[in-house]
Amino acid sequence: MAPSRLRSLCACPACGSDLAWSDAEARCSSCDGKYGIVGGVPLLLLPGARPTRAKQWYPGALEFVPTRLRGLAQQYRDRLKPDLTYKSRARRCLIADFVTSLPRDAVIANVGSGGTDYGANVVNLDIDNFSGVDVVGVAENLPLKNGSCDAVILQAVLEHVDDAERVLAEIHRVLRTEGLVVIEVPFLQGYHPAPRDHRRYTEEGLCASVEQHGFQVMRSGVAVGPGSAMAWVAAEFLALLVSGRSTSVYRFARAVTRWLAAPIKYSDWWLDGHPMAHVVASGVWVIARRSDAARGPAT
Numbered sequence: 001m002a003p004s005r006l007r008s009l010c011a012c013p014a015c016g017s018d019l020a021w022s023d024a025e026a027r028c029s030s031c032d033g034k035y036g037i038v039g040g041v042p043l044l045l046l047p048g049a050r051p052t053r054a055k056q057w058y059p060g061a062l063e064f065v066p067t068r069l070r071g072l073a074q075q076y077r078d079r080l081k082p083d084l085t086y087k088s089r090a091r092r093c094l095i096a097d098f099v100t101s102l103p104r105d106a107v108i109a110n111v112g113s114g115g116t117d118y119g120a121n122v123v124n125l126d127i128d129n130f131s132g133v134d135v136v137g138v139a140e141n142l143p144l145k146n147g148s149c150d151a152v153i154l155q156a157v158l159e160h161v162d163d164a165e166r167v168l169a170e171i172h173r174v175l176r177t178e179g180l181v182v183i184e185v186p187f188l189q190g191y192h193p194a195p196r197d198h199r200r201y202t203e204e205g206l207c208a209s210v211e212q213h214g215f216q217v218m219r220s221g222v223a224v225g226p227g228s229a230m231a232w233v234a235a236e237f238l239a240l241l242v243s244g245r246s247t248s249v250y251r252f253a254r255a256v257t258r259w260l261a262a263p264i265k266y267s268d269w270w271l272d273g274h275p276m277a278h279v280v281a282s283g284v285w286v287i288a289r290r291s292d293a294a295r296g297p298a299t
């Protein structure tokens with residue numbers, strides 16, 4: 001997004017006031033908060049707001065690889081690790097179709113975006129200055145003005161945040177009245193901290209959560225099917241089962257059992273369309289509209 005347009009949307013993460021911009025920093029006009037700008041990306045974070053990775057998480061099987069091959073293994077890590085989720089074309093395009101369903105000049109915030117690119121009208125926000133990120137901030141304290149967005153994307157984020165209720169309240173705040181949000185979350189997936197992993201949702205629970213925060217559910221469904229859930233759980237279960245209660249054997253076994261279990265995911269090619277797929281789905285989604293009917297005027 002063009003810097004001038006981005007700056008017109010941003011607000012102080014401490015008090016919500018307007019920011020005065022220079023090349024090196026953004027300064028709050030009200031509380032005098034100062035925020036750095038690195039490589040053109042404003043770091044609109046409060047001290048200590050960025051979450052740290054959970055301790056003692058699985059460090060990978062890299063240490064089992066001979067030292068001289070570790071660089072190569074690191075480089076091809078993603079290809080050496082099979083993807084345990086299968087998404088049909090319709091499932092893969094959920095977010096892109098949501099974006100194209102909106103007017104081309106709609107302001108869309110992608111919260112927890114990573115390096116994704118859904119278009120020039122999308123503000124990419126994440127907790128770190130990854131490539132492709134427009135503004136650094138946390139979802140519980142969005143550095144965006146009230147009612148500044150036409151839509152918000154929250155894909156595979158709500159399970160990782162410290163305070164999901166506050167995130168939903170923040171999304172409600174930054175959306176204009178009748179603005180839309182698309183949320184994708186896991187239901188049955190293994191533990192995967194990024195940087196933490198706190199919760200899961202059924203489709204019903206996700207819909208209830210957004211309704212409690214003043215949204216009207218438009219549509220919901222299965223984001224990733226039961227076969228992918230089974231593949232992930234089977235890979236972890238088999239690794240635990242054969243590891244003899246040893247963490248180091250588990251780490252090695254996991255690298256193998258992921259390959260053994262991965263083909264199960266292709267059952268989603270057929271199961272995805274099952275009307276009851278949500279009962280053991282890997283992930284679910286909802287599209288909801290900011291509704292102010294029961295909450296008074298826009299905040």
Ligand SMILES: [Zn+2]
Pocket residue numbers: 012013014015016017028029030031032033
């Ligand atoms: Zn301020």
